[in-house]
Amino acid sequence: MTPREMRNGPLAEALLLLPAKMTSAPAEVLVLAIGLQESRFEHRRQLTGSPPKPVGPAKSFWQAEQGGGMVTGLLRYRDANIRDLAVGLCAVRGVVPSAAAVWNAIEHDDVLAAGLARLLLYTDPSKLPALGDVDGAWQLYLRTWRPGAHERGTAEKRAELRAKWGRNYVAAMEEVSV
Numbered sequence: 001m002t003p004r005e006m007r008n009g010p011l012a013e014a015l016l017l018l019p020a021k022m023t024s025a026p027a028e029v030l031v032l033a034i035g036l037q038e039s040r041f042e043h044r045r046q047l048t049g050s051p052p053k054p055v056g057p058a059k060s061f062w063q064a065e066q067g068g069g070m071v072t073g074l075l076r077y078r079d080a081n082i083r084d085l086a087v088g089l090c091a092v093r094g095v096v097p098s099a100a101a102v103w104n105a106i107e108h109d110d111v112l113a114a115g116l117a118r119l120l121l122y123t124d125p126s127k128l129p130a131l132g133d134v135d136g137a138w139q140l141y142l143r144t145w146r147p148g149a150h151e152r153g154t155a156e157k158r159a160e161l162r163a164k165w166g167r168n169y170v171a172a173m174e175e176v177s178v
């Protein structure tokens with residue numbers, strides 16, 4: 001799936017299911033950039049092993065783990081409003097709001113996955129970075145997704161991931177500015 005197809009399809013549909021205050025160009029850029037960073041909108045299941053096979057613990061284009069923030073975290077979130085929005089997304093998409101059911105559903109339900117990705121960004125207490133604030137967006141991504149490759153990576157690996165983020169963020173910006 002291309003970023004344009006994601007933006008005009010599942011992401012647009014997901015944003016209609018969330019409060020209007022969650023819809024903005026910076027939010028769209030971030031959701032697209034994170035999807036590009038995590039999977040390039042090509043892999044619905046985390047690739048692991050050598051050669052890589054789609055059997056890892058993360059699912060969806062945003063690579064959410066069952067016990068992570070985008071699934072269990074949102075379903076058990078301390079703020080009832082956030083939790084209710086996550087459960088509401090599940091209800092609209094016909095998914096039981098349990099960690100296992102949501103984790104299995106997001107592998108193929110891009111609307112649910114995109115909505116949960118946006119909702120996870122909303123849980124961060126900081127405002128969304130302004131358009132063009134690549135470093136602010138990177139810091140928000142690190143805080144909310146906590147990518148293992150970065151947390152456990154060498155300095156060289158972290159630099160590679162940051163450079164990749166820059167390219168993905170620019171690609172997402174170009175898509176949203178179209």
